[in-house]
Amino acid sequence: MSEFVNVAVAVVVAVFIFRWATSSSETPEQRNIRTTLGFKPKNVTQDMIDTVTTMFPDMPVDNIRYDLLRTGNVEVTTNKIIERGYLDAPPASYFRIYPRADLQPQQGATATTTSTQTNAAASSSKLQNRKKDPSLIERFHLESRVSSEDVTTSESESKVITPEEVGKKSVWESNPEAREASLKERKAQMILAARRRLQEQSKKAPSPTATGSD
Amino acid sequence: MAARGSGASTAARRLMKEYMDLTKNGSPDGMFTAGPISESDFFTWEALICGPKDTPFEGGVFLAKLTFPSDYPLSPFKMKFDPPLFHPNVYPDGTVCISILHTPGDDPTHYEQASERWSPVQCVEKVILSVVSMLAEPNLESGANIDCCKLYRDNKEEYERIVRAKVREQLEVDLGEDEAQ
Incomplete structure (x- = not known):
């Protein structure tokens, strides 16, 4: 009987150790991000953001990034835009992690936040692909x-x-x-x-x- | 390829057959060549399409990448011009927006009949031919490149000039004087 109890205790201890081990695999930085956002962010690459931006140039980049952090999937985000017509704006806490400055739009498409001068340049160059493609x-x-x-x-x-x-x-x-x-x-x-x-x-x-x- | 499961073998067989037919019989009027870039991956094709006659695309050759899903031909493939083509129905990233490549379920533009959508009886050849006729006659109702749509409608001359300049740039043929700088 006592042997049985021993085994049971051992199992419980093992479970706790396992929990502890997996939760501590998260770096403090990641945990910080998670608590700020309120969810565990998915991995988002610049490519994914660019894909959505080119499809929906009027959508603010931050909204796209915020939604991609949630979904981690370009298709799901795209469908959301198509179905609802908009994406939620990120909460203020989001900008603590992703300051607006570091995602200055590199495309003329998101010119809403850039100055009028680049705006004008963008609209004319957008028409003919400013950078020369390899022939x-x-x-x-x-x-x-x-x-x-x-x-x-x-x-x-x-x-x-x-x-x-x-x-x-x-x-x-x-x-x-x-x-x-x-x-x-x-x-x-x-x-x-x-x-x-x-x-x-x-x-x-x-x-x-x-x-x-x- | 084994990782893609049993559905993928159907897809690979079908793609092999289409590739063989296209190679043996050629494309209608020799409008294009298409086939897998490498036979180690049958799901990524490359197509070279000749610009249709009597359009600004005439004389040009356009490179497009075809990406097939593992459940092809149940789902349509994706077609992307590389470099992106300046055309009202091609997204600025090069992806082609054409009804034949949409399944009856998804309808991003709400302008399409179910009958002109993707179905498993379609094939690479038919899609590329549809794309060729799309090059000749853009469909402004379901535009993908809004700037290009506007330009096509308001200033067709300028649109054709840009397209022609692109064609020449791609084939490294000297541009006209006003493009030289």
Whole structure:
């Protein structure tokens, strides 16, 4: 009988030790955040915030971040916005942990808090993606082929192919590596063919983009 | 891939078949090429789409990433232009907003008929063809890029100029004089 009691006590002690061990795995900082917010925040990356911000540029970033801390899930937050049309503003205690200053909007979309000067700049640049994206040539590492082509292009007019021909029938290779290579090559050819055609067009009509009134 | 469960094997088989059909038969009029970036991951595809004729996109080639869910074809895939395309129905982050990629349940814009939504009989080819016709005829009722919608409506010339400039920038063809700076 006493043995049974011993076992029971041992189990209870084990449970308490386990509780204590798991609760103390939280750093004091995390505990501080949790008590301030009133819930245990989920992990929120800048990416997640950006995703929601681009979809709903009018939504204040703090509201988005606060909701993401609760949900930890872009989809749930997005659905909430769609269903309710708004997100709750974070309580004052939230700004003690996430001061407004450190999330200065990097996008023109959230220009409500920025000055009018950046506002104007943002609205004009927003239309044409201010930072230059890497071109397809860079992306598919076709620089060498482009430069070799620019040299030979005048002599080899006969073998000109259009990008549309590249998209037509092809051979289904039996092993994955060959298939990957074949697809890659077709994509490269499509880009090169499109580039060549565009170049020829601009040779005929010097700068079609510059003529606004034709 | 084993971690994705049994539903994923159906999806992978279906994707393999679509890939094979697209490779063997080509795309209609050779409008695009599509396939998995690497065969180790059948759920991420890349597509190169030619800009349709008689539109400002003509002559351009556009790169889009297709991300398939593990329960494909029950759920639609996602399509994202990279770099983002300047078009009224493409979100500023590049995601395409088109009814054929929405399931009948979710309707972010409330403008779509259930009949033109995603269903398992749709496929990559049909979706890309729909996207191509969307490039030619933007649907301003369910705009995704509000600034672009406004510009398209108020100043179509400027919209077309931006699109053309983008096309040239992507293919590294010299821009017109006024874009050179």
